[in-house]
Amino acid sequence: MAHVQIDYTQEKPVMDAGDIGRAVTRIAHEILERNKGVARLALVGIRTGGVYLGHRLVRRIRDIEGVTVPIGELDITLYRDDLALRKEQPVLRKTSVPFDISDKIIVLVDDVLFTGRTIRAAMDGLMDLGRPAEIQLAVLIDRGHRQLPIKATYVGKNIPTSRDEEIQVLLEEAGEEDRVVISRA
């Protein structure tokens, strides 16, 4: 039998445009089912990938329920726990949550869930904007390797990875063709 060698210089596709579309549709249904509709519901996307996916979820929820839920955009840079350790300050982007989050059910949206540190920072950031009734988490990919006790409420696809692999979520909104690829870091 010929020996098959995986070529990690190449990207390995794990989701295509159809898979991403179906995952978003399923998450939209799960959000509606869990929260019994859209009352008090609002989405907050984590920049940048989470914002694109958040807007897709808003559109899908509108298709299903006929209601447009509010969506905000969160930049977590100022809440990173490694800010003081970094040599260079990361470039800030804007947070824009144009509605009162108090007493709302907030669904945080991100593309990849990895160590959990980004989500911790995002929750701190949200708490500074008000007191939501509940925070839920929707991610397209959960790749494992958590360093904090954080679990996603909605997951598009679980992709167990090794630490030296990299997951890239490429989306049309960023000028790419919709797909998720895995590569050696």
Place this chain on the structure above:
Amino acid sequence: MSLKRKDLLSLAPLSVEEIALVLDTADSFKEVTGREIKKVPALRGRTVVNLFFEPSTRTRTSFELAAKRLSADVINFSPSSSSVVKGETLLDTARNIEAMQADIIVLRHPSAGAAEALARGVKSSVINAGDGWHEHPTQALLDLYTIRQRGLSFEGLKVAIVGDVAHSRVARSNIYALSKLGAEVRLIGPPTMMPWGVERLGARVYCNFDEGLTGVQVIMMLRLQLERQGRALFPTIREYARLYGLTGERVKLADPGAIVMHPGPINRGVEIAPEVADSLSSVILDQVANGVAVRMGILYLMSGAN
């Protein structure tokens, strides 16, 4: 892109990209200052020391508020309550402050070049909050931010800087930055208040206020520093107010929609008429509000330099 500088002493060496980075970063902090909880943890565990050798309420409180909103620990030093009265030098004072693990020192000093001398002697980042007649970079940056906030583009923008240009550190910083960004800078004031050879910086000098004001989009008034020069440079305050005071009638000579700026504190009825200071075209209070956001941006960018 990052601000790869240990210190912010002057706007002269800053590139257009670096200025844009500061203004963009300030924009993000403007959002934070608009929140109900105006605080973020970005500088948690860092220490910012305000070392003010000259009286200043506006700049000091602005820096203090900016640092506190970034969750930094803030210490305020003033010479009257420090060992400076016992004869300690500036550098020794700063070295002692540095030994207390200060990350950033914000210095206001009556001598030009004090900030640069300090920056050479300490490892902490030094931010110049005004040194003598030299520069006041953060004030100029907040002026630029306020201009941009009004939707004005710097390229080809006609800006009049009016008053005692020779003794104004705010004017000097603004001349450097505005010229670099492509604005046309006009300096208006009595010849006794114009610095020698200022044309070399790319600015045009006008001694006639009305002539210089025609068609400008930004009128930047400077404070007449009555406490510094007395009346040595002009015969009477009344004459100065008549020749170089900004009145409602004069504002009409500028571009319709022109904005009126002033670094404060204003001498009402001397360099600026009360009705102009309180008019819709005045952005003086916007400048104060923007000062906090701009200084938050600068402290954030400088804190990565150590």
